[in-house]
Amino acid sequence: GPLEPLRAPHAYSPGEVRAVLSQARAQGLEVVPLVQAFGHMEFVLKHKEFAHLREVKMFPNALNPHKEESRALVKAMIDQVMALHEDVKWFHIGCDEVYYLGEGEESKQWLQQQDNTPEKLCLSHIKAVASCVASSYPGVTPIVWDDMLRGISEETLAESGVPQLVQPMIWDYAADLDVEGKVHLIEKYRRCGFSKVWFASAFKGATGVNQSLTLIGHHLKNHLQWLKVASNSPADVLEGIALTGWQRYDHFSVLCELLPVAIPSLAVCLQALENGGYSEKIKENVEKLLGMSNLETETFMSTSLGTFPGSNILTLVTQVSFYLKSSVDELLERNRYVTGWFSPYHRKRKIIHPIIMHHFQPDAVSLLSKWNAVVQDLQAAMEQVFHKCTVEEWMEENVHPSLQKLQQVVDDLDKA
Template sequence: MEFVLKHREFAHLREVKALPNALNPHKEESLALVKAMIDQVMALHEDLQWFHIGCDEVYYLGEGEESKQWLQQQDNTPEKLCLSHIKAVATCLASSYPMVTPIVWDDMLRGMSEETLAESGVPQLVQPMIWDYAADINVEGKVQLIEKYRRCGFSKVWFASAFKGATGVNQSLTLIGHHLRNQLEWLQVASRSPVDVLEGIALTGWQRYDHFSVLCELLPVAIPSLAVCLQALKNGGYSEKVKENVENLLGMSNLEVDTFMR
């Protein structure tokens, strides 16, 4: 929301007055703003099956004045506040575009109890995208998280890896080996998950860590990494044959994954 809430005309919709990175979920105008953004994207992509509505890293949710008052009421919690907003946005999307399935980042959901998630009704409305961009993700932990989401009522999950970015806020060149290992870890998670649970994997390519940050490495230097990551996922692993395939596709004589190339 930062690129919208930074503007003076939308500043009154911030959750915390001084910070443009979270939306006040109590104002009707907030939902109208989100709906307008959804409509603009849909106007350009009419045949969408899925629509990612974000909802990650809402660090200051609950810290606005209206939220503080809401949280003083009995049984109200930051988790319920988050889920009610996700539900409102997903319901808004479903009413206008019933053939489109909303996706949400899962980090705000991870720590919530199964009971809270199940009772919210959110699992029937969205598909969570589990993100982790590390070279050594906790495979067992991810498998358990998927099982938890299934028990809560989510029908499908997505994974999110990274082919660039995620290794440093001002990174200049892509660490191919790091991103390759990230894909291989996700392949392990996939192999240990029920066959019908995984909807897909999104290879994220970061431009910057937030709207006010410097740019990290740009797309041109990351194309070899993207090719390696896609081929590793397509082939279920990385081998000399996959390496040769990437070299042929890109017209490179020697692909290095663990050192920076000229």
């Protein structure tokens, strides 16, 4: 239908979605679908068919909340997702990081009217989307990210009617998360009328936009902080905790850690939550589950990288992340024969002393063949798990810059 331009080239078919859902049910997992309904709308608003629904004409991130068509678009997306998720209890409508809200032309006019504020504008759109979910799917509770709500006064929140319609998901991925601040925030949300809150932690995808290896220690600390928040809050207020594992910071950014790379982090964080903390005994349990002899949380130097599905990707990505760039730089930038006798000047003019070639050509050739073999293995392992375009993107970002530099030197040596 009209949403067809939004479909990814490798979108799951309805049959595949049903298979994933039945597999989840078999594992005792409850699925909560998420559809962005306000901010992070690049996947929709980048298309020319929908560009007229942008809050600010230049930027594809936020939806214009004044247009009837904006709400119809969100409803159509939610309806399509709900058609494949018959028995869900919760539905996440996003609504985080609505940058530039209030800066569009229609918003500016709306804000000139008495008593209108950006906060009220935000709440009215959340309310409209949540009401739409409530009326179409009476048994389903909408969830929203809480960052747009945090700074809004209790009075404004309470008067908006939003607390009766949604459950806020309080997200914070920091290792030094402010426990006291979170406890106060939960108390504030309770006073405004929210019956339940969710927490959102992260097991990957939160420590750097182009991070390739997961900082397990950071994520473990994040979960231990959330456990403190939970133990300092009323028992009946917490609905659940979502362990997020972002694959990109936003629609246009590069890939951060791949899922197979972060499985040990997920295992550590889940076990910490299950057991209310992390100890030597829990660490041993995680090692047994993953087939690892020694799991390091503070460095990337775990002695063996496991036998869990995808562990070969972790092993090879670790090699590439640690040694590819450094070994190529070592040869090309710190080897005196290269910097002194085979500089870009020499290479361009094909001037080289045969003795010098003898000194470093074998090293360059053997380094290239070593890395080509590793990269070939990694590519084959990734193709078992990811679509071709993801493999290509990861290779272009993380492998090609160094490997092509090395290849070029070897080619130039052959021609010299």
